[in-house]
Amino acid sequence: MTTMSRSFGRSDLANGAHRDVAIWLLACCFMVAVMVLLGGLTRLTHSGLSMVEWEPIVGIVPPLNEADWQLFFAKYKQTPEYLKVNAGMSLADFKGIFWLEYIHRVWGRLIGMVFGLPLLWLAFSGRIGKAMIPRLVGVFLLGAAQGGMGWFMVKSGLVDNPAVSHFRLTAHLALAFLIHAWMFWLALDILADHRPSPRRLHGEAGGTMSWLAGLTILVVITLLFGGLVAGLKAGLIYNTWPLMDGAIVPRDLFPEGFISLFEDIKTVQFGHRTLAEVTIVVALVGWFRARARLGAQTPAAIHAVGIMALVQVGLGIGTLVMVVPVSLASAHQMGAMALLTLCLWAIHDLRRRI
Known part of the structure; x- marks a missing residue:
């Protein structure tokens, strides 16, 4: 029985409420994914600085x-x-960039309402157990922090330099992924608690779990570097692969020492693409080993992880060599979210089988 099973008992979810809670959380996950897509489009179309004030309440009213x-x-x-x-x-061109940022902000407020209002009802109606309430409140507080972080990011581009801080942008992106991942994991816990236990896996499933955990960490670090690349617009240079600046390891990396890994455009891009290359190798090697260990019992989630890793690296290479077209860059960003989501699904599914 999972930890969630112990803390979120069946008696707390009478009359099928558990299904409602899980579906609600998954719907919120989808809304966060759309929010990430809108945020990426806002950045790629240079629309994010078109609204120069943050008014959480009255700001919902457009011109x-x-x-x-x-x-x-x-x-x-x-x-x-x-x-x-x-x-x-x-003015017509301004309207074009304004509306995308406006929709992005309003969608964020809508997520807050879709999450917050049902949470109040579920808590006061007794449809969720006491152990679940702090977890859901934590998600809500993270969402509020995300709104503040978004404005903190935008403010950095309204002073002298017409570009937001790449550190703040990465933090904003990381919070979105964290909120999505947390809600998704809670939904999986709730659903698993009310399903029959799957057939136990025979063979060396423990090694597969270690691989999935390591791969998930690599995916997270790689996507964080992707945020730095996006913030520094580092994808607009050195648009070749597998060579970068004519070499596997280009010259003039780390011009200012270790800090260059986070601030030098060339070094940041090299870091991101190297992490991506390591990630795909780890993903494919682990996938083939899992299939060898588990054979026909290999869970579908593990196959999904391997396939998505291939798709994501293809999207990344395409985005780079085509000099960051909006469509491919957006797909690459969403591919990162899909890959992380599938890793979490695979880990959750596998731990119930071993």
Whole structure:
């Protein structure tokens, strides 16, 4: 029996409420995934700095007339992005970047409502056990922190340099992945607690679990470096693979020592692509070993991880060599979320079988 089984008993989920809770959490996971997609599109289309104020309540109301639009546009004209990049932009062009950022922000508020209101009802109606409430409140607080982090990120691009801090962008992305992963894991726990135990695996499943844990850590580190690459726009240079600047290991890496791994564009890109290459090797070797160990008993989740790893590295190479087209870059970002999600599913499924 899982830990969640002990702390989230069946008596706490009478009349099928457990299914409702799990489905609700999975729906919120989907909404977070859409939020990540919108955030990526906002960044790739340079729309993220079009709204220069953060008003969590009244900010949900868009410009409703010409006077409103002129007011929003006048505020944007005072930003470094307008002065240094988009000087002379028309109001029509401004509307184009404004709406994407507006939808991104409103979607975030909608997630808060879709998560927060049902949480209150579930808690006060007794449909969830006391042990689950702190976990769900923790998710909600992370969501609130994510909203604050988003504005903290945007503020960094409204001062002198018309680009947000790549550290803040990475933190914003990491929080989104953490929220998604936490809700997904809770949903899996709830569903598993109310399903018959699957058939036990024979063979050396322990080694497969260690591989999955290590792979998940690699995926997380790689996607964090992906955030740094995105924030530094490091994908717009050295657009060849497998060689980078004409070599497997290019010259002039780490010009300022260890800190270059986080701040030097060339070193950051090299770090991300090297991590991705290590990740795909670990994924494929582990996948083939798992199949050899477990044979026909290999869970579908493990096959999904191996296939998604191949898809993700293909999307990454394509994004690089085609110089970051919006469609491929967005797909690559969502591929990272899909791969992490599948790793969690595989780990959760395997631990019930061993």
